[in-house]
Amino acid sequence: MPTTTQLVISGQSKPGVMAQVASVLASAGVNIKAFSAPEVTGTGKLRLLVADLEGARAALRGAKIRFAEETALVLSLENKPGALNEVADLLTQARINIKCGYCTPSREGKRAIVVLTVSNTEKALSVLRDQSLDEF
Template structure:
């Protein structure tokens, strides 16, 4: 089970923030594979998975857009009711907090690609590797 690096941009929730980031990355030829932009009042966090992390870093730095990076779990779950519940319950039972999560169906639609940031990535990886993701 792989992990991935997310780009995290913190800032004021206001019109144009996502448009600016998308423009900077698009002009640099960096494809956004997934993103999370939850509804917030005040300051929020935009999380992005990109096809070219080095390209994104360079483009955002050149545009003077401050960002951080965080490790996230990248899970491929069965696209069926209860799959996410099983993962969430396993993490809960082991006192691992899910700090952020979002998903998208895979190309063929049989699996769901789930991105999770958790309070203890290494422990979560060990737990989930002990389980077969085919169970989920």
């Protein structure tokens, strides 16, 4: 079960923020593989998974866009009712908080790619591996 580094950009929720970030990354030739931009009033967080982490870091720094990084779990679950429930229940039983999550179906639609940030990544990896949720 892989982990990845997720970029987190905190800023004012206003028109143009996503366009600016997308433009900076596009100009640097960095592909955005996934993102989460929940609706908020005031300050929000844009989370991004990118194909070229070093390129994204350099491009964002060059554009003076401040960002943080966090480790995220990347799970490939069966695209069926209850798959996410199984993971969430295991994490709950282990007293691990899901801080952020988003997902998308895979290209063929049989799997769902789920990205989670949790309160204890190492423990979550151990719990999910122990339950044979390691076909990721």
